[in-house]
Amino acid sequence: MVVHRRSSPGWEAAPPPRLPSPGRASMAPQGDWMSASLFIEQLTFSGGASIPLEPDSIVVIVGPNNAGKSATLREILGRAGSAYSKTSNHVVTDMKVGRAGTFEAFLERLASFRLRDTEHYNLAALQIGDIFSKIKSSTSILSMLGVDFAKVPGSLLRAFWEQQSGFDSVAELFVYLLDLATRFKATEPADVFNLSTDIPYLPIQKMCVDPVLAERLSRYFQRAFGQALIVNRTAGSTLPLHCGTVPPLEPGEDRVSPSYARKLRALPLLQSQGDGMRSFAGCLLEVTAADKFVVMIDEPEAFLHPPQARLLGTLLAREKPAGRQLIIATHSGDLLRGLLDANPSALQIIRLTREGDLNHARALDSDRLRTLWADPILRFSNTLDSLFHEQVVLCEADGDCRFYASLLEAVQPEDTDTRIPDVMFTSTGGKHKIPAIAAALASIGVPTRAIVDFDILNEDSPLKGAIEALGGNWGEFEARWKRIKAGVEQLRPELETTHVRKEIEKLLGQVSTSIFPGDVAQEIRDVLKRASPWDAAKKQGVDAVPRGQLRQVAESLLADLKQLGLFVVESGEMESFVPTVGGHGNPWLAEVLRKDLRQDAHLEGARRFVRGLFSLQEI
Template sequence: MAVSFAVSEIRFVDGTVMAPPANGMTLFIGPNNCGKTALLRELSPRITNPAALQHPPLWIRQVLSSHEGSAEDFLLWAKGQGHRSFDVYGEAHLRGGTNAAGSLSESDAKNWWTLGEYDYLQSLLVTAQWTDRRLQGRSDSQRWDHAEPAAEPVQFLYEDPALLKAFAAYTREAFGKEISVDWTVPGLQLRVGATGIPDMAPPTPELVAAYRRLPPLVTQGEGFRAFVEILLNTVLRPTPVIVIDEPEAFLHPPQARLLGRILAQLPGQTQMFVATHSADFLAGVLEAEQARPVSIVRLDRSSGTSAARLLNPDAVQGLLRTPLLRYSNLSSGLFYDRVVLCEAAGDCQFYAAAFDTTKDAGAAHDNTLFLHTSGKAPLADTARRLRQCGIPTAVIADFDYLRDGLARAVTSLDGVTEHLDSDLKCLREHAAGSRSETSAGGFKTEMDALLKGVKASDPLPERVLGELTKLAKGGNRWGDLKKSGLGGLQGDPYNAAMRLLQAAADFGLFVVPCGELESWVRQVPRGDKALWSQKVFDDGWYAKPTDELKAFCSSIRTYLRDGAADYTRAAAQAIQVSSRLDHRHAVVTNSSNDPLTEVRIIRATYTHDGRHHIQPLWGTPESKTSRALPAGDELSVPLVLLSDGEGHEGFLPHDSTDQALTVHFRDRAGLWWERIGDKPPARLPSGPSEPDPEPQ
């Protein structure tokens, strides 16, 4: 029977439950100082000993591990991994264990495996690599009694020339230099380079001299040493579970990318847990020829509490194997606090500068990344995918986004468009019903701008010819509206556009109210966008934001922080949704005048004996979900009654306090909200969670 050992379940303190892929990689990501290393330090010891943590957890409430295979199968597997047995006082032993000799008897190994006492087998089952110890690894080793198995990575390389050859290929690809084991010194020492002379025993003076000319690994740079240290402890004899903190530390981007690819292609069944903030490492993982399942958990403590956002392997596959995300730097947004998406690179430069210029004096760094999608079409879908990872993401688009992009964008972001239809129709009819007429003066101004930089002897560029043709013919009003924005509207079309801009902002779609990028600085003539941008920066206009631009940036900041640019207006329906726990039921009430389009009861929480507890709700997910909740109606879920041994029955302990339901619901506009007990509703731009699974 096949032998396997893996973490089967992780329960986070916020109630999130994940089943990490047994033969794959789980990546813990998030901005700096969000707690990735702390999470791994809580996870690593509890993989083999669930009770190992001696302090209240910051991230992980419980870790469950399991194995397959009999004790005999396990012993055969260990020997197949290179852990051959050796004699200790007439009894067969394996390397490993927790005693002073670093070994355990085969009979004990089989017994611990059968009983699930994995802590005694920890060195055979789990490898952990920590950033603060990476440069302290030994690049040399002592000789050993060959009647016993090798115990250290350098010894593994020395006794297996094929393994050394494969290992040297990794460093050659990464740094153009291979690794050799110098066995002509009193012990064993790793050196950089090749002697060019076949090894032979006893060594010739030429061979000894050739080894001495190679620099010892310990004299190399931190990146080379860190790369070798990780591979020594992972690829030579992979354990079933490997934990690595920041594998990209000390590495340049190409080496981080290669390391990701190497680790993703480890042979056999290996479960990896990696904390990283490197888009290059992530790209390498996705480049692996033999792709394994990858889960992503994004950590966030911006609200002061620990929150984990889980993406299972199917969601990751759809997210990061999208060409636009995979072959651009958009995936780097996974490692920032917030992301703002724009249409083009020039837009990113201007709005990033505007954010810096308009932020409050003394405010902390935003840690916001501005990224472009090379056009309007991918904006909403890219935002949706980044939000799936739990990353607050806003979109900035020109005014003509209202023409045909807004409805598709809202739908892509799980919104409802019916309440937008009448305003969209009003605006479209206004734009189509009056064609713009170009005056002679206006034509000359536009023509001069288009021909700027074109010499008299040059052929007329196709782009310029097309624009001049459009200008001469006139056209519908959208071209004018893109330049003027709200300033080109009056009456009903103006009011309709205002409502559409507000509705778009509710979904994090910020339409430029004055038209387009160039409309923010009208002192600089339009024309070539690159020249406009250069002049705006050269002449310092970027540092002189108008009041309208200040307000625009402020509303985006508010959305990225709170999930709503105008909380009072956006939450008008959400604040009328309440919940309660009674003796036998969990109840959600919609007291608003409009229906909720979906409701999910996630979990119950309470305080008992001074500690905060999470109580999943019994029953199937279907029983805790309603596709719609009409105005004035209730969703009621029956609860399983328990006994405390003294005759009291109830869903929660009778003397518990702070009882609250966590509810996720979708309002009439399609906005998702979370409400925990009587606390104010909070926006969920990343979407809802599934109800907690039924407890076992």
């Protein structure tokens, strides 16, 4: 195949490039990625926090709407180039660019860009498709010095690599922002190029010379959309991408036969497909093929359904070449789950929040996140979505979440301009998971509350863990808790033998299988459990505590737990709010939610409890 690439000003004939060999290794640029790298070493935000970033890492920026996620990417790009933009940043107030490796290793990284018989480098191609870099080029240090991007002297690159004063803005050549327009651009037909003399810079050009890469990207696209991704090498002066079913080769036909070319032309062009397809393909094309040290993606999940967003997250983590730093701003818990599924070696999550004109940043502990992600409750719940909300309320079960979320909506004033906080209710799959999840959310600055049934006072675990996860001191609660526990347990009910025998015999009479059913075993345990005073306390709540001074101690303890963010249901459990409705769990909930949640008198206690979750200013 003989194709051409549009020449850049100052381009001189270069020796034939070393084309990448087929296989996974061909994804890396010429030279050793790990021998020289450039990366964002530290970001300082307007709220004052300075977050160190790791080289060769995936950095995910999350947070509520309007927290500054997309602006962070734009300002990183601005700080890498234009001196003017550094004075107008509102989110990122300072940035450090790190370098690893020697200058000689850096030049080896750029060997394919060197012009023949000179000490100059044609770096114009590094700006292909980078809209922001093109805009900034008029104010970059290169332009101010009258240097042509297509003929950059090695002395200037040395000044940049050795961090001589005034040359940091050369970093713009190695930092890339994939916004939506850039991703769409990547799916448009690429210029043809000369295989013997030109370097394939564009992703589609690289697919032409690397059939393994082309096949892998096609397979990913097939998995996401049920269609293959096919490069058309016979379209003339351009290299378009088609999608659909790969045409079969007939006897005597090959991939450059006119008959096969007609089959390809009949397939839909990728550039004419929906926004989701184009954005998905553009992300993968650029991440696998961009000749940049730092690649940033703004909302890669745009236009994608949740399963596709999760798949894209996994693929971005797997396909990121070694030695490259990937920075992603996202609103999607599904994309974040996909990244975690891939288990990359270095994953950092930064949560941004906004307070007036200040953007506050906190980094989640990566080891803690990995530990939590190994837990099925977290993996298969929506807990990670809490990173994108202003407030989070942890509940023991999904039904509790639905009940309290419905009540919160009901107590909010109608016809008011008061802003309602962005609150998410999420299930932890039982109270024993609350400490670990609350601690993780607290570590990244997510305001967290928890609603628990009264029987959390039965044991010191998970009560102690929940108190400490929410920032409390167990020593300030322990003595009062012990008094309450002893007071409840002195009221242990006595079981009647006749009643217990009758209940168990009834359950045993239902069993006809050789293997004893687990559900029947649980019901038998429930019968015996009624010997515990906490079975009654879960239904009665604070009324199970003996009256008098001990009741005052209990009310004091519950009030202090509320101040901490741990809301114990004083009436016992969710169902105790409306005892006039029978049943338990989902049947009870379905009946209650049919009521007028704003006005029904039986729900006044529940409405009062939910109002107490937040201050009057917040609701």
